[in-house]
Amino acid sequence: MGTSEANRFRVTVDDLRRAVDADVRRNWSDRQWMRWLEASAMLRGQSFRNVVLIKLQLPDAVWVEGRQGWQRRGRRVVRGASGIRIVAPTADFDRHAGPVQGHGVATVWDVSQTDGAQIVRSSLGPVVSVRPRNVFAGLAQVAAAAGYSVEQGSLSADMRGGGTDRRRRRIVVPGEFDDPVVALRLAHELAHLRMHKLSRDSGCHGLVRLEAASVAYTLLARFGVVPGGVSTDLIPSVSGMVGRSPAARLVETLGGRVVAVAGRLIDAAERHIPTSEMRLDRAGSKSIDLDAETRQPDLGL
Ligand SMILES: [Zn+2]
Structure with missing residues (x-):
């Protein structure tokens, strides 16, 4: 060393x-x-x-x-x-x-x-650029391995704005699979599944929403498919959540959780993306x- x-x-x-x-x-x-x-x-x-x-x-x-x-x-x-x-x-x-x-x-x-x-x-090298469709397909395989099917459709009211029905073990995503926003949506739901125990009474809001959105953003950044370039709309305001001058320890704890889960999801998704589809950006x-x-x-x- x-x-x-x-x-x-x-x-x-x-x-x-x-x-x-x-x-x-x-x-x-x-x-x-x-x-x-x-x-x-x-x-x-x-x-x-x-x-x-x-x-x-x-x-x-x-x-x-x-x-x-x-x-x-x-x-x-x-x-x-x-x-x-x-x-x-x-x-x-x-x-x-x-x-x-x-x-x-x-x-x-x-x-x-x-x-x-x-x-x-x-896989430890610089960021790669992958087509949104391939990112989506990789993530769908990760969902399948966790016992969840992924379907295209409109979200029902009882899903509380989220796309995961834990009881029926399915994730519903809106729109076309070529759209990076759809890959982002699926990554967000997978982040919840790995990080949060969402019950019927708790929905996707507050810190829980911030964490899932941050994981999804990290994952899409890895594959070079952040929708519409960089926009702060993709993640809820973190300073609104933890304050304008948070303790560094708090930021490290939050960042540590996000980076760890994003890293595992990236590893899992990469196993399902053909190497021929990856290129250095x-x-x-x-x-x-x-x-x-x-x-x-x-x-x-
Ligand atoms: Zn959510």
Whole structure:
């Protein structure tokens, strides 16, 4: 791991925590929430806190790995590129049980800070662009695996604006399957199924609605099919829900739940989307331009 490099700069887990707190305090907004979700869609496998840390240090980062991770892909970190400091995954953390000062910090580099072999496409790589119909089909398979059928139709009143009938185990979505909004709708319902116990008395509102909408947005961002580009209408106002200056811990908890569920849904959906249907989008291709000037992170400490 990059722990020795991190220690050279004496960055501790507490420093990272303070950096996240300060960033959330400084930049909190509905739009920033969406940016973090978009980033988490690309930076697969990273916790919400680490997504905040990575975007803080290197805003254009799309794909980070440790030094050995890049070596395994036939690439190496270019000389002089300073790493991005993140909180080490828990598995590494546990080996250092006890005080975390000086431990628990890992160093990663963005693909733009490496050179070597051509990038092999990977599920951990940059965002892909998939046709809405294929995203929908992948999600429908995920629903089927959970025992739910997916049907096209209009929503009945007793569904309370949601499209899931848990008793009959079916999800109803409006409109054509080519429409990204329909894929978004299905992702939203799948998020509820994984996160919430909606009874007859509770509907899709408040925090529950915010979480499901945020998961669905993250998932569609991953596949490059966000309806109508970026619009804050797709997610209820998060600052309206948790306030204009929430505790960083609250944002991390909310973000952690959303990113974890979105990650599992993305993994599940990707298994049902043919590789031939996935392609790097323009932004992804540009970000792995090997001639690009090496970017340098700044933790702002
Ligand atoms: Zn809902």
